[in-house]
Amino acid sequence: MLAILFATLVLHLTDLIILFVSTCANAWRIHGADSYDLWYRCAQSNGGYTCKGTGEEEWLQAVQALMVLATIFSLTSFIIFLCQLFTLVKGGRFFFTAVFQILASLFVMSGAIIYTVMSPKWESDSDSYGYAFVLAWLAFPLTLVSGLIYIVLRKKE
């Protein structure tokens, strides 16, 4: 029982860390040494970086909002899990925790899908998706699995 609890906790913490890194790191698209998207457009010139704020496209602002909301909901789910661990009746399910975690996974899925569909075409061969984009797509199944585990999990004596 304790092993399951520990594993669930580790999974949730991993999800939180992945969501935080994906939201805050500015590396959704890489063009050589330049990194684009989600918050800045940084281009390298003469050994220094010049960064310009993004966000004039509506779809990018929507992706920003969805990623921030997913992080907030996952954090809220973690806090509710810790609360319910001590206050839930014996045999009860972690319903609220599961709801928030599944909502977080839905938000991250929407954000990743919108970014994938709307991001501009590759300009050259050195363009590629960055690690923050990969982490966002990774966060979606992990949070979904975590939420489903909370639906199934019961508090034992």
Added chain:
Amino acid sequence: MLSVLALTSVVLLGIASQCTAISVYTNWEKHVQVGSDVRLSCSFFSWHWTSAEVTFSWSYRPDGAKESVSIFHYTNGAPYIATKGPFRDRLEFVGNPNRRDGSIMIRNVDYNDNGTFTCDAKNPPDIMGHPSNVRLLVFEKVPVQAGVITGAIIGVVLGLLILVVAIYYLMRFLVARRVFSLSMRHGKKGKGKEGSQQRQAGPSK
């Protein structure tokens, strides 16, 4: 104690005499749609009262040009618009110098009006200060400002969440109160029936 007060007042007076510099405030950038009117606002902060000799001066430097031309000057209580400038018949003074407002309005902006506008205000005897620049950007369609949609989506979702939680707790509270009042009425009725039965049973014995 008295010496500390004296020292503080001397220091403050010293700082205040350095603070008699005028601060001019304008926007940082103005985004407008082509063909519309734009109001370029300019105001200032000064430690002195607004004098009758307050002056406002606007100049314009087109994008890519190195020199700026003077387009407007307000002095001695009267506005003066440059008769040969690029805005000669499109500029209007809409400010109120008594309220420290030296704003101008430019009508029917075009793509050639992209550039930097500089406002310089002087309030004698307060004449030491830096002018302030505002950049004019003319668009065919004004884009949404960064962060507006982001904040709106986050605010709406969190607001809905708080609303749902509040409604849930309110329903629980109302249902609990209803159950409580029903059980109270049931309890009173039960006691009443017992009392009448006892009274009937009493005299018959």
